[in-house]
Amino acid sequence: MTTKTVKRPSNPSSSQMQLLAGVGFILTGLFVMVGHTTGAVRLLGLVFLLGLGLIFLLWGVIARDSGPMIPGALLTGVTTGTLLTQEVYGLRSLETAGVHALSIAGGFLLITLLTGLFAGQALWWPLIPAVILFLGGLNLLLKDIVLLNVGDFWPLALIVAGAYLILRFRRSS
Numbered sequence: 001m002t003t004k005t006v007k008r009p010s011n012p013s014s015s016q017m018q019l020l021a022g023v024g025f026i027l028t029g030l031f032v033m034v035g036h037t038t039g040a041v042r043l044l045g046l047v048f049l050l051g052l053g054l055i056f057l058l059w060g061v062i063a064r065d066s067g068p069m070i071p072g073a074l075l076t077g078v079t080t081g082t083l084l085t086q087e088v089y090g091l092r093s094l095e096t097a098g099v100h101a102l103s104i105a106g107g108f109l110l111i112t113l114l115t116g117l118f119a120g121q122a123l124w125w126p127l128i129p130a131v132i133l134f135l136g137g138l139n140l141l142l143k144d145i146v147l148l149n150v151g152d153f154w155p156l157a158l159i160v161a162g163a164y165l166i167l168r169f170r171r172s173s
Contacts, residue, residue, distance in 0.1 A: 016062055024055050046086075050079040057114065066119040070111055070126075077107020094140045101137030105130045 031048040056072025059065075081103025085096045108130035116122030 020055065020059055020062065027051050046079055046083050049075055050083065053079060060114065061118045064118050064120060066115040066123055069114045069119065073107045073110035073114065077104045077110065080106070098137040098140030101133045101140060105133035105137060108133065
């Protein structure tokens with residue numbers, strides 16, 4: 001029986017990085033030029049930030065490195081939330097904050113997903129702020145229904161975490 005080893009490049013080639021940088025410069029120049037000539041600076045600024053986030057995500061995927069994925073996912077999440085709230089009319093301030101919180105939670109979730117798929121090892125710490133932002137955003141959108149229910153039972157999470165740590169300690173000794 002023979003085994004076949006697949007070698008994946010750990011670092012992108014110089015030409016790949018030049019291509020990515022070239023695309024980034026061109027997009028930046030186009031957005032700035034169009035924004036100055038049309039007066040649509042605010043919307044194009046948001047689209048630029050979304051594009052910048054996507055470039056960081058692409059960089060991280062190509063390089064198989066979680067470093068650029070983190071700012072890419074967060075920029076993408078924050079900018080998506082801002083674009084959504086500017087395009088959805090009739091939202092009150094709490095609902096707008098809820099949409100922003102959910103979008104940022106999605107950005108943190110994206111970090112875990114992309115690092116697991118492309119960087120070789122998933123980063124799990126982003127799930128902590130993702131869950132907190134998700135519950136807070138859901139609470140703002142549903143007008144305190146979620147927080148009241150979670151608020152009554154969140155101490156159970158402490159009890160479960162404590163029991164897990166004790167069981168893990170007993171197994172290691």
